[in-house]
Amino acid sequence: MASVGANQKSAEWVLGAGEEFRFEVDFKHTIEIKLKHGHAEYFGAELGREASYSFSGENGVVFSWEGCTLTVIGECQSAYVAGETPMDSCINVHMALQQLRVQARSDSANGPRVIIVGPDDSGKTSLARTLINYAVRMGETPLYVDLDPMDASVTVPGTVSVTPMSKTVDIETGFMSYAMSSSAGPPDTPLVWQFGHEQPTDNAELFNLLVDRMAAAIGRHTANNSQSATSGLFVDTRGFTDAAKCETIDHAISALGITTLLVVGSERMYSLLSNRPFAKEGVTVIKMARSGGTVDRSAMFRQQYNSRIIQQYFYGTPKEPFSSFSTVANFQEIRILRVGEDSIAPSSTLPLGETRMLTDTSVLAVEPDEALTHSILAVTDASMDLEGDSVAGMQALGFVNVTVVDMEKKRLILISPVPGRLPKQVLLYDVESLRSALPTDMHSKEIIFIPINNSNSFVHVEGGSGSHWSLLIYVKHVNPTYHYYDSMANINYQYALAVKSKLDAILFGAGSQGPPMITHSCPQQENGSDCGIFVILYTDLLARRYNDLRLPPPIQPTNRVSMPPPVPPRPRRLRKFSAEPDTTRHAASIALHNRRNSSQPQSSSLPTRPSTYHDSSDDSSGVIRRPMSPFVRSSNTRNRMAVRPAMLVAPVIERAFWWIDYADLCNPLKARTTLQALVNEHCTRYNNIATSLN
Numbered sequence: 001m002a003s004v005g006a007n008q009k010s011a012e013w014v015l016g017a018g019e020e021f022r023f024e025v026d027f028k029h030t031i032e033i034k035l036k037h038g039h040a041e042y043f044g045a046e047l048g049r050e051a052s053y054s055f056s057g058e059n060g061v062v063f064s065w066e067g068c069t070l071t072v073i074g075e076c077q078s079a080y081v082a083g084e085t086p087m088d089s090c091i092n093v094h095m096a097l098q099q100l101r102v103q104a105r106s107d108s109a110n111g112p113r114v115i116i117v118g119p120d121d122s123g124k125t126s127l128a129r130t131l132i133n134y135a136v137r138m139g140e141t142p143l144y145v146d147l148d149p150m151d152a153s154v155t156v157p158g159t160v161s162v163t164p165m166s167k168t169v170d171i172e173t174g175f176m177s178y179a180m181s182s183s184a185g186p187p188d189t190p191l192v193w194q195f196g197h198e199q200p201t202d203n204a205e206l207f208n209l210l211v212d213r214m215a216a217a218i219g220r221h222t223a224n225n226s227q228s229a230t231s232g233l234f235v236d237t238r239g240f241t242d243a244a245k246c247e248t249i250d251h252a253i254s255a256l257g258i259t260t261l262l263v264v265g266s267e268r269m270y271s272l273l274s275n276r277p278f279a280k281e282g283v284t285v286i287k288m289a290r291s292g293g294t295v296d297r298s299a300m301f302r303q304q305y306n307s308r309i310i311q312q313y314f315y316g317t318p319k320e321p322f323s324s325f326s327t328v329a330n331f332q333e334i335r336i337l338r339v340g341e342d343s344i345a346p347s348s349t350l351p352l353g354e355t356r357m358l359t360d361t362s363v364l365a366v367e368p369d370e371a372l373t374h375s376i377l378a379v380t381d382a383s384m385d386l387e388g389d390s391v392a393g394m395q396a397l398g399f400v401n402v403t404v405v406d407m408e409k410k411r412l413i414l415i416s417p418v419p420g421r422l423p424k425q426v427l428l429y430d431v432e433s434l435r436s437a438l439p440t441d442m443h444s445k446e447i448i449f450i451p452i453n454n455s456n457s458f459v460h461v462e463g464g465s466g467s468h469w470s471l472l473i474y475v476k477h478v479n480p481t482y483h484y485y486d487s488m489a490n491i492n493y494q495y496a497l498a499v500k501s502k503l504d505a506i507l508f509g510a511g512s513q514g515p516p517m518i519t520h521s522c523p524q525q526e527n528g529s530d531c532g533i534f535v536i537l538y539t540d541l542l543a544r545r546y547n548d549l550r551l552p553p554p555i556q557p558t559n560r561v562s563m564p565p566p567v568p569p570r571p572r573r574l575r576k577f578s579a580e581p582d583t584t585r586h587a588a589s590i591a592l593h594n595r596r597n598s599s600q601p602q603s604s605s606l607p608t609r610p611s612t613y614h615d616s617s618d619d620s621s622g623v624i625r626r627p628m629s630p631f632v633r634s635s636n637t638r639n640r641m642a643v644r645p646a647m648l649v650a651p652v653i654e655r656a657f658w659w660i661d662y663a664d665l666c667n668p669l670k671a672r673t674t675l676q677a678l679v680n681e682h683c684t685r686y687n688n689i690a691t692s693l694n
């Protein structure tokens with residue numbers, strides 16, 4: 001978090017009783033908030049008078065019961081005072097829970113166990129944080145159970161955890177401060193389990209197993225700590241609205257002995273959950289209003305947020321920086337395992353009659369290779385000789401980051417938050433870490449454009465820490481293929497390979513070779529700074545090419561499709577910029593243009609489809625049928641991706657890569673003068689394409 005500059009503007013905000021100051025500040029800016037007069041709190045934690053609190057990449061709220069004056073230094077994306085807040089119902093819930101704690105103390109029973117559910121960004125974590133802070137301020141020591149792996153607030157993303165709370169949540173670093181050993185003593189150290197997926201339903205079996213392990217740990221903890229037992233616990237969950245996803249909630253409610261369920265911001269969910277069996281078995285279901293201040297966070301925001309959490313795990317915060325340490329682990333000294341299915345392909349894609357051989361908690365050995373680079377590995381409590389699925393529910397002692405995989409010396413170079421050798425040698429690999437960068441419904445995507453960077457940093461660095469960008473494209477059709485474009489003599493080739501092998505592991509199973517990667521000749525940059533522009537232009541041109549070739553109206557199964565011949569590649573000419581217009585290419589473009597503008601396939605004016613493109617789905621009558629691909633979408637709407645006739649896939653893909661129209665790029669004068677100007681347009685196009693792909 002950068003500090004606020006001396007010349008930043010400062011503003012004074014006056015809050016009346018029961019009002020709150022809401023602000024949004026992005027990751028590029030930092031603001032400082034000081035309480036000048038009165039009393040105020042940040043999600044239930046009291047602000048110290050004249051103490052200065054810094055925020056960056058945060059949507060926050062300072063609330064005052066009695067009124068206060070704040071000084072805010074720095075630039076917010078939005079800042080306002082609101083009078084309508086759900087704080088009254090929040091304090092009512094807190095008081096009711098406090099009565100239950102007092103009752104539990106006199107009965108020597110467990111205190112209230114609360115689970116908070118609701119849609120994404122409805123304010124579940126904020127409510128949990130506020131109620132925990134109120135409880136702690138009354139001398140309670142509740143447990144905080146984080147069952148939101150995507151938004152893991154205690155350690156790295158992809159995990160679930162339980163933390164005993166004996167002090168209010170740190171205003172600046174949130175729950176993360178509990179994972180920092182220097183600020184939390186051993187009694188407050190969180191227990192963490194590696195889950196490795198974003199949604200509990202991605203591997204419900206493993207998720208439920210971890211909840212069971214967590215429940216056992218909580219049982220041991222509360223058996224020896226009556227104060228903690230009577231203080232109860234708060235469970236934060238992953239956002240959901242779908243009734244089908246209740247299964248993991250049902251399990252958590254029964255395993256953790258939940259007594260109260262708070263439903264935030266959804267009438268529908270409230271009604272749905274009020275009718276579940278647990279509601280009839282004594283769990284109180286309470287509806288909570290969503291605060292008008294909660295903000296829907298974009299995928300980019302979440303990614304940057306998670307990046308910062310990882311950075312804080314290894315390097316601490318600006319106020320409390322850590323040193324991280326480098327350590328070496330030889331391949332033969334360690335076991336790297338991953339838990340769960342080989343591939344995220346759904347069961348429905350298996351050949352008819354086949355069932356999966358593995359359960360979702362099966363443990364698979366991972367052979368170290370380049371794909372491990374930049375991975376976060378959980379160091380587990382398991383011993384080297386522990387066999388089978390018992391490793392799956394093992395607690396994570398901590399996390400290391402793989403900076404180098406040295407295949408020659410057969411060793412990993414790791415960054416660890418603590419010095420010395422690894423305490424244990426069984427490491428859990430989370431191949432899914434790449435998934436956050438991929439579309440959620442990846443199986444329905446036909447083309448994935450993946451910008452490749454040669455950065456060695458595993459966390460987001462403002463402005464980027466690498467020096468070169470190139471483009472990898474994954475094209476899924478009958479025969480999936482990767483295509484690689486690099487504007488500087490393929491210098492990012494090894495990085496593209498590393499990403500490819502990670503994708504292979506996700507798409508085709510751990511250890512799979514995956515489909516081939518074709519490296520294409522393409523225009524080369526002439527300076528040291530245009531790589532990003534070239535990536536945008538390659539993406540734009542190729543995406544446009546795919547879209548253009550899809551422009552003819554949906555072809556009925558009875559239509560005979562005639563394709564124009566492929567234009568042969570001209571690598572030399574493409575590399576050498578020429579001022580002269582290329583008439584051959586121009587003619588080919590016109591032919592394509594004519595075909596696009598016609599409402600019927602131009603079988604008469606264009607040569608017929610080359611026989612090499614015929615696939616087994618063509619029958620003798622020349623009628624082309626849709627090839628049987630598990631991923632073919634059947635929608636006949638005019639959605640660009642959906643209407644694309646599957647039988648065009650193979651020829652289109654081949655020609656798309658041959659038929660790149662570099663006319664604009666190949667005129668050196670034009671390229672020089674317009675490249676920069678084009679960037680904005682191309683960025684917009686790129687965004688449009690990304691949106692349509694999403």
Ligand SMILES: Nc1ncnc2c1ncn2[C@@H]1O[C@H](COP(=O)(O)OP(=O)(O)OP(=O)(O)O)[C@@H](O)[C@H]1O
Nearest residue numbers: 059061120121122123124125126239291293294295
């Ligand atoms: N009253 C408020 N005013 C301003 N911002 C708020 C308020 N309450 C919550 N927020 C912000 O809104 C965002 C979403 O809130 P929160 O993280 O609590 O939601 P969530 O339901 O836990 O989200 P998730 O989908 O990750 O589970 C956060 O950035 C939070 O800081």
